[in-house]
Amino acid sequence: MEKFLNKDGKVIVMNLVKTIQENKDYLSEVDGLIGDGDHGINMNKGFTICGERLKDTDTNLSESLRTLGRVLLTEIGGSMGPLYGTFFNRMARKCKDAEKIDKAVFRDMLNEALAGVSELGNAKVGDKTLMDVLIPATEAYNKALNENKGFPGALEDMKAAAKSGMESTRDMVAKVGRASRLGERSRGVLDAGAVSCCLIVTSMADSIVQLLGN
């Protein structure tokens, strides 16, 4: 299958909630090395609130993404609240009128989300942030579509690029955000935002592949 129904897509967001909950301690641990160690706590708080709100509802993918985005924006704060809040809000906006989500709709969602985060954060590839995952992942997905790969194949390419993007942050010196004050001392450690972004991109890809298989 090359598409799934918007109304069946809530599971994508519920799986994101589960992924963040399961990695709460890991994210805080990574953040603790060069940040202040609360990344997992804040992410878990936001995603859990969203999970609670969606639990007994019959929402579709775009509504579920919008709920997640709004919770992060209005209740989490920090840097990750606005960045991921904007990410999911923009995704929601791009699929709100789509009954079926195919690879082209998802491309629009992904690129719109990237645009929103870029406007807000001003970080580039190489700055040791979540952009080191999001930019290559989006580019890999776009490239796969240009090469006429199918939806699942493009998602696999996106996942692989996210993973290597995350790994690339290990050798970087942070240029923006709190870790940037560390200079050389930030080298040798993964960026916590890149790690959570990789988890998010990977979880979304896996959930979609599963939906396509049904």
Added chain:
Amino acid sequence: MQRIINKPDMVVEDMLKGFVKAHGDILAATSNPRVLKFKDAPVEGKVGVVTGGGSGHKPAFIGYIGKNLCDAVAVGEVFSSPTAQAFYDAFREADSGRGVACLYGNYAGDNMNVKMAVELAADDGIEVKTVVANDDVASAPKDELHKRRGVAGEVLMWKIGGAKAALGGSLDEVIATAQKAIDNTRSVGIGLTPCTIPAVGHPNFEIKPGTMEVGIGHHGEPGVEICELKSAKEMAKMMVDIVVPDLPFVDGDDVAVIVSGLGATPVMELYILYDEIEKLLAEKGIRVYKAFVGNYFTSLEMMGATFTAMKLDDELKQLLDLEANSMGLKVFGK
């Protein structure tokens, strides 16, 4: 952790309840649990003054709500920026129709959330302008001023901006004056012990016993030098040698000084440090016009202190002397 808390995840909520009860003569809760306001806000005919930031810096930020100071403050989690929603709600609470000056510190999260909140407010026809404090000398070189963090100098920015607004200044005047205040302000910190975010449960950085970290940030951001623990006299010299040449402060200058504890240093020791700092300044011909010594901007239970100096002209002196009443800062006028 040797702490007086109930649930580590609820320290901000629990603290706010006590704060509002204790200081109900000055401030009030609002419909957003993460926004407190001056009890008389919005003050008719006055530009609103708003700030906000992560928790754990008491008295900052809510301790500077009050008469001729801040009208509303957005409250974040410990060491984490308030939400855009909280900043936006604070703007609404503070706005009397003459616009809002949002005076806050230079941190990535605060920059993003304020930016989003300013857009939300613009949709409602509330004009908001900002000043971003960057007084921490040790956080970036002088040619990268825009990267420097805001620290205890923010208190002077609020005092000056708040006074300008109270005297009837327009939004542009309040912004220009607050900007002038922070442009003339420099700070540096020395940390002696690390601090622990309650929900994390352990310190995420280390300062070995017998050492100190010069230039440390308000969240434990690394400083410029780790060295053996020194005497108050030597600490004062290191601090003065970082702060004075950076602006620079020169012979004949009048300054306002803040010596603030970082949370766990006894106030007694802050006066020992202040005495040494004042002597060094006097030797350079720099006169302390007004001094504030105490816990003005802290970092949970970190031990250590910050030294802040603001170069004064006649306008800044007049604004500094204007009566003000808040939990964290009281000025009785001249």
